[in-house]
Amino acid sequence: MSGDEEAAPGLRERARHAVRAELARLALDLFTSRGYEETTVEDVARAAGMSKRSFFRYFPTKEDVVFGDLELMAARIAEEIAGRPADEPPWRCLTAVLADWQDRIHAGQRELTGLRLIESSPTLRARLHQKRDELRALVAEALRARPGARLDAFTADLLTGAAAAALDAAGREWLRSEGRADRAALLTRAFALLEPRDAAPDVGATA
Structure with missing residues (x-):
């Protein structure tokens, strides 16, 4: 060839x-x-x-054109989670990767326009929630599959759900500010507020 x-x-x-x-x-x-x-x-x-x-x-579908390559992005996030240090606490692993991706996908005014569009359409909001549930499951599985990880399904689901809530809250605040707020700072604050008190590597370990 x-x-x-x-x-x-x-x-x-x-x-x-x-x-x-x-x-x-x-x-x-x-x-x-x-x-x-x-x-x-x-x-x-x-x-x-x-x-x-x-x-x-x-x-x-028509809805999918709004959300671009979410599936591909989730697969790459899962790959990066798998490649993080084995002794890194799961919450810090998850939030470090998500914060890095947040910086990469941030697209200024066009993203602001897209968020407004989704917020204005019940159809798009419903589709977004469906996609996020599917992608969150993929990320949670990647978190559990890390070398040396001892996370049960409940804890992995809880951590990814909390991280998703932080992303949503930062996004809504950024939208309310008309794109003027520092989105990275908002996300850092949200992750810090939700960080588990016991962030040791064995949090959520199965017996």
Whole structure:
């Protein structure tokens, strides 16, 4: 196999990612100007110069175009959790990785627009909660699977739920501030307020 043939899958994936990103940008602009419920998949596809059938090759539903690559992001978060030091307390492991990802995905005004859109649509809020439940389960499992971890399912679920609540609270406060608040500082404060008193590595250990 030639070097060009080996590179082709990577090039195709980058091209696919670029199309998904452009579709998401166009969709957000249309949803914001026309309203989410009032904008159809056909409208988004037409703006992108593609057919409705082609749209569904990139996103399975209209709702999914709003949330981008949440599944991929969750998988990468799980990988990073697995790669953290084995003796790091689970809460600190979890919050360190999430804080790092928060910095990476922060997108300024466009993210602010997206959050407002989700808050304004019951359909999108419901979809977001569904996706978060699925992704939280993946992250909780990664936390339990760390080398040397002795977390039971209940504790892992509780820790990931608390971290998700901190992310939500920081996001809502940032939204209330019209994007002017220091979101990283809000998240650090939220994580500190929720940190377990006993942050030892064996918190939640099974008998």
